[in-house]
Amino acid sequence: xxxxxxxxxxKIGVILAVAGSAVGLGNFLRFPGQVATNGGGIFMIPYFIxxxxxxxxxxxxxxxxxxxxxxxxxxxxxxxxRALWRHPASKYIGILSITIPVVIYMYYIYIEVWCLSYALxxxxxxxxxxxxxxxxGQDIKIYEAHFAAMVGAAANGFPGGRMMFLVxxxxxxxxFLIFRGVSKGIExxxxxxxxxxxVIAVVIVLRVLxxxxxxxxxxxxxxxxxxxFMWNPRVEGASLWTALLNPKLWLSAAGQIxxxxxICMGVILNYAxxxxxxxxxxxxxxxxxxxxxFCEVCLGGMMVIPLAFMFLDVRNVQLDSTxxxxxxxxxxxFHRMPLGDMFGALFFAMIFIAAITSSISMLQPxxxxxxxxxxxxxxxxxxxxxxxxSIGALIAxxxxxxxxxxxxxxFWVGNFLVFVLGMIQIILFGWVFGxxxxxxEISKGAEIPVxxxxxxxxxxxxxxYLLAIFxxxxxxxxxxxxxxxxxxxxxxxxxxLTFVLAVALFFAVLIWLAGxxxxxxxxxxxxxxxx
Amino acid sequence: MTIAGWIMMIVSVGLVLWLNYYCxxxxxxxxxxxxxxxxxxxxxTHDKNT
Numbered sequence: 001x002x003x004x005x006x007x008x009x010x011k012i013g014v015i016l017a018v019a020g021s022a023v024g025l026g027n028f029l030r031f032p033g034q035v036a037t038n039g040g041g042i043f044m045i046p047y048f049i050x051x052x053x054x055x056x057x058x059x060x061x062x063x064x065x066x067x068x069x070x071x072x073x074x075x076x077x078x079x080x081x082r083a084l085w086r087h088p089a090s091k092y093i094g095i096l097s098i099t100i101p102v103v104i105y106m107y108y109i110y111i112e113v114w115c116l117s118y119a120l121x122x123x124x125x126x127x128x129x130x131x132x133x134x135x136x137g138q139d140i141k142i143y144e145a146h147f148a149a150m151v152g153a154a155a156n157g158f159p160g161g162r163m164m165f166l167v168x169x170x171x172x173x174x175x176f177l178i179f180r181g182v183s184k185g186i187e188x189x190x191x192x193x194x195x196x197x198x199v200i201a202v203v204i205v206l207r208v209l210x211x212x213x214x215x216x217x218x219x220x221x222x223x224x225x226x227x228x229f230m231w232n233p234r235v236e237g238a239s240l241w242t243a244l245l246n247p248k249l250w251l252s253a254a255g256q257i258x259x260x261x262x263i264c265m266g267v268i269l270n271y272a273x274x275x276x277x278x279x280x281x282x283x284x285x286x287x288x289x290x291x292x293x294f295c296e297v298c299l300g301g302m303m304v305i306p307l308a309f310m311f312l313d314v315r316n317v318q319l320d321s322t323x324x325x326x327x328x329x330x331x332x333x334f335h336r337m338p339l340g341d342m343f344g345a346l347f348f349a350m351i352f353i354a355a356i357t358s359s360i361s362m363l364q365p366x367x368x369x370x371x372x373x374x375x376x377x378x379x380x381x382x383x384x385x386x387x388x389x390s391i392g393a394l395i396a397x398x399x400x401x402x403x404x405x406x407x408x409x410x411f412w413v414g415n416f417l418v419f420v421l422g423m424i425q426i427i428l429f430g431w432v433f434g435x436x437x438x439x440x441e442i443s444k445g446a447e448i449p450v451x452x453x454x455x456x457x458x459x460x461x462x463x464x465y466l467l468a469i470f471x472x473x474x475x476x477x478x479x480x481x482x483x484x485x486x487x488x489x490x491x492x493x494x495x496x497l498t499f500v501l502a503v504a505l506f507f508a509v510l511i512w513l514a515g516x517x518x519x520x521x522x523x524x525x526x527x528x529x530x531x
Numbered sequence: 532m533t534i535a536g537w538i539m540m541i542v543s544v545g546l547v548l549w550l551n552y553y554c555x556x557x558x559x560x561x562x563x564x565x566x567x568x569x570x571x572x573x574x575x576t577h578d579k580n581t
Contacts, residue, residue, distance in 0.1 A: 012559075017569075224532050228533065231539045233539055262571075279568070286554055297543060
């Protein structure tokens, strides 16, 4: 009996660990912003199609390829690609899988600071004081102004002393945890924090769903119409099919799926490489995806998007940033809840912890590469990376006008490059690694069987799906983006992209040097193919 | 909220809840699943404090 209890405790521990790793800023902050800026309910169609056709397949592919790479002796993503595809160029795919998480880290950490700042505002009673000063029904204006002032959205420049102190504190906390390699400690803590976050989020969703029409002067902005904004598959002023023909909609939806599942950014590939050969990858990957989707669609989406409709009228306003929506509208519901300050403080504190568990893992692919490619110790690798991400984070913080630098990084790296890497990986898995080898590899230790249609999807549907979106986006949008970025008077976006390119070139050179070392010391031969 | 919207919401939320029920019940029912399942941050990267 005692043994049974231990076993159940361990199983629940596994579920909590999976949930803790899966939940991050993407669920509660990025997803609602993506829905709001991409037309509401129309976004949900490509979103769910992308989850089924590319999200879950690539999740399984990454776990499988990573574990295989580890068995061959590689933990870094350039090494894993080298093991999967015996071609001199294969390791350079690693440029993407290292650059992407490093650049995402640069702005992700700043959003962690926003969460910490909001949690402190609730603890100190600042939000209550602001709400009390607002005219009835006008508190949203105060929250908008507060958020804009906090991030410095009016003009470029560093924010005030308090924010810079919190930036320094968050950086210190992140790098202390990474430097000491104590991710297991924070993970144990997140096993308590994540269930608490989910309980708090359920309470908030219930309150949002019972708000009715919060502004009596505008009864049409009620909860039913708000849910309609999130779920009605249509956009105003265009037919369903016209709206669905927009390739950016599909790119953003697939990008959000990749971002939220932490796939196509090297993280899962790297962690999976440390698995044992008989560790399960199928049920682990699917459970992480399922819990993640619950937090994203049923909690994050159902709380923030209705609020954005009721208080901001997101159909008719130009939103500053994907991430700003949640920060602007969530205080409205805390203001209308019993113990709202406590819920606000706990919610943002838990999001902060969830974000830290994600950001810790983001630097792991680059750390593993520096360790494996140059025999660097963990501390030296982390120090070098701290220098690089500090420069990028300061760029994201300084160019704060309309959050342009942050949004540029998020769209071109968090969406576009992630999408490109997903496309390459699924082709690598289905065509280069090959379906027969993949079948044998994925089934090792699998706790559930992989559905048969999966293999057809991986080989044909997912690559065609991603290539079609990519071709459509390049044909329809790329020229326009080029003009907006490189021919406009505001050079911030161009500067940010040049910086991202410089980071990618830096890693390209390192991969070239590491590749030479590997060829000398660890040439991969056909004997290395694991049966 | 249109009828299509209600259908979208019920099907989507239903799918997500069913997927969670399926996965969590499989984790709990499968013997020794806790020995073979890993979350990323639970995985030892073998490079601590070097």
